[in-house]
Amino acid sequence: MSVTQERFEKMRPVSRGRGPKLTADMLPPGPRAPALVQSVGLLGFRHQFVPLMKRRYGDVFSLRLLPEGRWIVVFHKPEAVKEIFAGDPAVFHAGKGNAILGPVMGEHSLLLVDGATHKRARKLLMPAFNGHALRGYQEVVAGLAKAEVGSWRVGEEFRSLDRMNALTLEAILQVVFGVTDERRLAELRPLVNRTVNVHPLVFLGWGLPRLQTVGPWRRTVLNQEHLDRVIYAEIAERRVAPDLADRTDVLSTLLRVRDPESTESGGGGLTDDELRDQLVTLLLAGHETTATALSWALYEVGRDPAQLARARTAALAGDDDYLEAVLKEAMRLHPVIPMVVRHLMKPATVGGIDLPAGVTVAASIILAHADPENHPEPDAFRPERFVGGHLPPNTWLPFGGGVRRCIGAGFSLMEGVAVLREVLSSYDVTVRPGSTDVPKVRNITSVPRHGARIVVTPR
Numbered sequence: 001m002s003v004t005q006e007r008f009e010k011m012r013p014v015s016r017g018r019g020p021k022l023t024a025d026m027l028p029p030g031p032r033a034p035a036l037v038q039s040v041g042l043l044g045f046r047h048q049f050v051p052l053m054k055r056r057y058g059d060v061f062s063l064r065l066l067p068e069g070r071w072i073v074v075f076h077k078p079e080a081v082k083e084i085f086a087g088d089p090a091v092f093h094a095g096k097g098n099a100i101l102g103p104v105m106g107e108h109s110l111l112l113v114d115g116a117t118h119k120r121a122r123k124l125l126m127p128a129f130n131g132h133a134l135r136g137y138q139e140v141v142a143g144l145a146k147a148e149v150g151s152w153r154v155g156e157e158f159r160s161l162d163r164m165n166a167l168t169l170e171a172i173l174q175v176v177f178g179v180t181d182e183r184r185l186a187e188l189r190p191l192v193n194r195t196v197n198v199h200p201l202v203f204l205g206w207g208l209p210r211l212q213t214v215g216p217w218r219r220t221v222l223n224q225e226h227l228d229r230v231i232y233a234e235i236a237e238r239r240v241a242p243d244l245a246d247r248t249d250v251l252s253t254l255l256r257v258r259d260p261e262s263t264e265s266g267g268g269g270l271t272d273d274e275l276r277d278q279l280v281t282l283l284l285a286g287h288e289t290t291a292t293a294l295s296w297a298l299y300e301v302g303r304d305p306a307q308l309a310r311a312r313t314a315a316l317a318g319d320d321d322y323l324e325a326v327l328k329e330a331m332r333l334h335p336v337i338p339m340v341v342r343h344l345m346k347p348a349t350v351g352g353i354d355l356p357a358g359v360t361v362a363a364s365i366i367l368a369h370a371d372p373e374n375h376p377e378p379d380a381f382r383p384e385r386f387v388g389g390h391l392p393p394n395t396w397l398p399f400g401g402g403v404r405r406c407i408g409a410g411f412s413l414m415e416g417v418a419v420l421r422e423v424l425s426s427y428d429v430t431v432r433p434g435s436t437d438v439p440k441v442r443n444i445t446s447v448p449r450h451g452a453r454i455v456v457t458p459r
């Protein structure tokens, strides 16, 4: 069995057992349909199903999901969201909810660990994402944005999501790995793309050794093995690179960090396996998410001449705050990730409701962002909401919150502003009348169904 196959086997999401029996009368109201039907609703039709549940059962409702019919209680009002994010990390576990990503991301992934292990990993990763580090990445990102935007064909409609995906993949490869060697980049691009594009059915099959020898499962394992070989080779080369101390990319920063509290040999740095898992996590978490938010931003700006004029003026005047507001409003109106979840390890009270251990609590991003009490006229695209800093806390949650808040939030905002600046100072963006778009579920994220089609014309 290869190392990759072992990881698939080891990290296969396994049944956590039913534990003490939870029954509907212990929880807020919810539908009675079988867990299978509710799972399909939540995972496959979340943009219709979740608002429907709120209309039917009120602000807090319970759902039952496969596997094991586990319970998930969905909240979205700011007071409850605050309690979920501020909950004791020893009680509110996030890693368990992400177990499905285990076979790809690996057991050390920041997304999958909890408690003290998470605290240590987060502390070691932080230096690669603080303000100083972000300033170091700006130039690379701006250069890539310029090259990409300069290659666009004017007057022809195209799927902005595809172009944004290509751009953010390039940015993450260069910023995270610091790879500029074209041969290695050419090897990495399809490997990462294939990892991101894994079909949900493939998820269901991993961990079953027999399946790993056939069809899409075999191709997934082979792709992972290839990606791992490239990553481990890059780590080995970088450990001995003469310019390691001066390099600003994430991998080099991670190779230099030390945990002062560690008593392990090697001075508490990250091991090769830990580095591999964190790199894969960053590659996968940081690429399509930002591309999706950007494509919605271009789409919304392109639909309204007044918004376009305002955003163009900002781009030409170097008003980055307004461009950031455009991006934030696009993330509000079109959440990329629908909800964040925490699994209760002990009984806890959320929103005044006592909940037993074993329940999963969710902060629904879809509902929080569409609530008129949080955002007046929630269906309108109005970046001005984010200008002047009047937004009430815990009403805008695209990056989650608390100790698990997205570690790449600052990076994606920086990257998004750089790209919008480049596009809007070069072109007018329009959306043709027949190119209306709507969200479509794509594994964990939601993306524009038709790729957010736009046309660009030079001014």
Ligand code: HEM
Pocket: 094, 110, 111, 112, 122, 281, 282, 283, 285, 286, 287, 289, 290, 291, 293, 336, 337, 339, 340, 341, 398, 399, 400, 401, 402, 403, 404, 405, 406, 407, 408, 409, 411, 412
């Ligand atoms: C628009 C872009 C992005 C969105 C909408 C997004 C969204 C999220 C959300 C909702 C979470 C879960 C937070 C929680 O549980 O409270 C998360 C976690 C995470 N994100 Fe992002 N993300 C984005 C970009 C990025 C980027 C660019 C990177 C890295 C380069 C990244 C890396 C991560 C990691 C490592 C975690 C796990 C954090 C932890 O558990 O401590 N994300 N993200």
